[in-house]
Amino acid sequence: MSEDEFRGAMARLAAGVVLVTAHDEEDGPHGAPAGMTATAFMSVSLDPPLVLVSVRTGSRIDELLERQPLWAASLLAEGERTIAGRFAMKGRLSDKLLFQEVPHTLGRITGAPLLTGALATVECRTEQRVAAGDHTLVVARVLSVGLPAVEGGPLTYYKGRYRHLA
Numbered sequence: 001m002s003e004d005e006f007r008g009a010m011a012r013l014a015a016g017v018v019l020v021t022a023h024d025e026e027d028g029p030h031g032a033p034a035g036m037t038a039t040a041f042m043s044v045s046l047d048p049p050l051v052l053v054s055v056r057t058g059s060r061i062d063e064l065l066e067r068q069p070l071w072a073a074s075l076l077a078e079g080e081r082t083i084a085g086r087f088a089m090k091g092r093l094s095d096k097l098l099f100q101e102v103p104h105t106l107g108r109i110t111g112a113p114l115l116t117g118a119l120a121t122v123e124c125r126t127e128q129r130v131a132a133g134d135h136t137l138v139v140a141r142v143l144s145v146g147l148p149a150v151e152g153g154p155l156t157y158y159k160g161r162y163r164h165l166a
């Protein structure tokens, strides 16, 4: 099996898109917000409530979540395609600047940005980090959820493209 075949198979798994966020206390005098677009996010357990995100080892967010156990995920709505694109850019200049253009509040528990236009938000605290190949599985306990009254459906990703549910 080639890497292309593996990619091709996984591209056929339709996924919801989230923005993983955290407050980076070491960035600047007051800290700074950071975010990364992810599809490898899932609900893991109901009791206790656990979620998981798989982040590329050595990525900015991996390095941040290694020292910042408090983070959040915003489940993106179909109108947030541009936001997803921006936070997936490699070598982007500054998450702080990007967040200035994205309506959000700061999580009461985590200080992480929570997108105002998201379908739902979760604030959580990392319980376990598992090295898995070239990624790190970050398992976290959900401490609070937000259910904004947002109309419309989810942003999804399938076969290499952002899509809406028909």
Ligand SMILES: Cc1cc2nc3c(=O)[nH]c(=O)nc-3n(C[C@H](O)[C@H](O)[C@H](O)COP(=O)(O)O)c2cc1C
Pocket: 017, 036, 037, 038, 039, 040, 041, 054, 055, 056, 059, 060, 061, 087, 088, 089, 090, 091, 092, 157
């Ligand atoms: C639709 C989509 C889904 C992605 N899902 C993940 C993911 O689940 N985990 C991950 O580590 N990277 C994922 N990425 C890649 C990161 O968003 C991207 O590599 C990252 O923002 C690059 O910047 P950084 O490594 O400098 O933070 C995804 C990208 C896109 C476009």
